[in-house]
Amino acid sequence: MIDTLIHILLLLIMPPLLLGVINRVKAVFAGRCGPPLLQPYFELWRLLRKGSVFSSSTSWVFRAGPLVSLAATLTAALMIPFGGHGSPISFAGDLLLFAYLFALARFFTTVAALDTGSSFEGMGAAREVTFGCLAEPVLFIVLVALARESGFLSLTGALTYASGGMWPSGAAPLMLMAVALFILFLVENCRIPFDDPTTHLELTMIHEVMVLDHSGPAFGAILYAASLKLFVLGALVLHVALPFGAMQGWLGWISFIASMVLLAILTGVVESVMARLKLLKIPQVLLMALSLAAFALLLTVR
Helix, strand or coil: HHHHHHHHHHHHCCCCHHHHHHHHHHHHHHHHCCCCCCCHHHHHHHHHCCCCCCCCCCCCCHHHHHHHHHHHHHHHHCCCCCEEECCCCCCHHHHHHHHHHHHHHHHHHHHHHCCCCHHHHHHHHHHHHHHHHHHHHHHHHHHHHHHHHHHCCCCEEEEEEEEEEECCCCHHHHHHHHHHHHHHHHHHHHCCCCCCCCCHHHHHHCHHHCCCCHHHHCCCCHHHHHHHHHHHHHHHHHHHHHHHHCCHHHHHHHHHHHHHHHHHHHHHHHHHHHCCCCCCCCHHHHHHHHHHHHHHHHHHHH
């Protein structure tokens, strides 16, 4: 019961903090003071207090997009373990539902963008779906490889085994999966070198362009869902890369929180030292991640 409560508290409190850490790291590399560490919380609170404006040309799909995206991401977050502790929701086959929940969130985000009738947002939706077609197979293949090597069809069993008992005998596939998942982590969260969440250059915007017409609490739900997705996929990367399965009690929670902060710092460093890739180069990088995941799967069936 206590582990479940801590799990939920981390989901509600910690995701915006990761965005604050990333922004501060990027500011340090740029030689600026940067925004306060808690600025994402202030932004969410400001949006929740504002009103929303809806175009008369939109339907219920536009209003439902942010809510469905947030609900799907929250449900997926309840299926992944944190540290050496199990997840609140766990059953055989939940890893497939985990992947499809993110697909559902992507679907409603893109459909809401198309519902505005704007060709500009349609361009962003088309790019998002194109990259999603290459990114989602990476996640599915990694999950299949984890299930094959661990013998579990649940995320809790597969990730706990991967972060504990799998490293001595399966270090090679785990390393490949960790690299593939980190690439997936960057592209799914619209981070550099795949996308720039702070850009306002029309021809290069992807995710940002799809949510331009949202405002107030609806836009706040989108921002929180984005930070939650960053948190959940980061937890997936860390479970494959680090031995959380050997840590129990408070040590597991503390090591998980510290690792998430370090992952945010690493993300900020990557965004500071790399330039954004050309759009034509992004599919090539995603295909490389897909190849790494496929090699990892081959190593698990050896």
